[in-house]
Amino acid sequence: MIFKDRVPNKDSFLSSAEFTVYIMKGGVWMILFVLLLAVLMILMICVAVAGAIGVTAFVLLFGDVIVCVAIIVFIIKHLIRKKRRRS
Secondary structure (H helix, E strand, C coil): CCCCCCCCCCCCCCHHHHHHHHHHCCCCHHHHHHHHHHHHHHHHHHHHHHHHHHHHHHHHHHHHHHHHHHHHHHHHHHHHHHHHHHC
């Protein structure tokens, strides 16, 4: 092949053919890998933001229930300790 190990030259008449050969030989794998990593990072950021929004919404909606449960647990612990001291 004429274009065996050449990197595409933009000034060449056959640059599109050279570029195609370059792609077919695997010269673009690093570019594709970097693009996949970029997409992965963007997806991870989106998932983290969505999770943070979900947790915030949960706390805003059920915050009073969470506080109520905490108060009930505190009262029960207090009563159990008080009962243990008497016996």
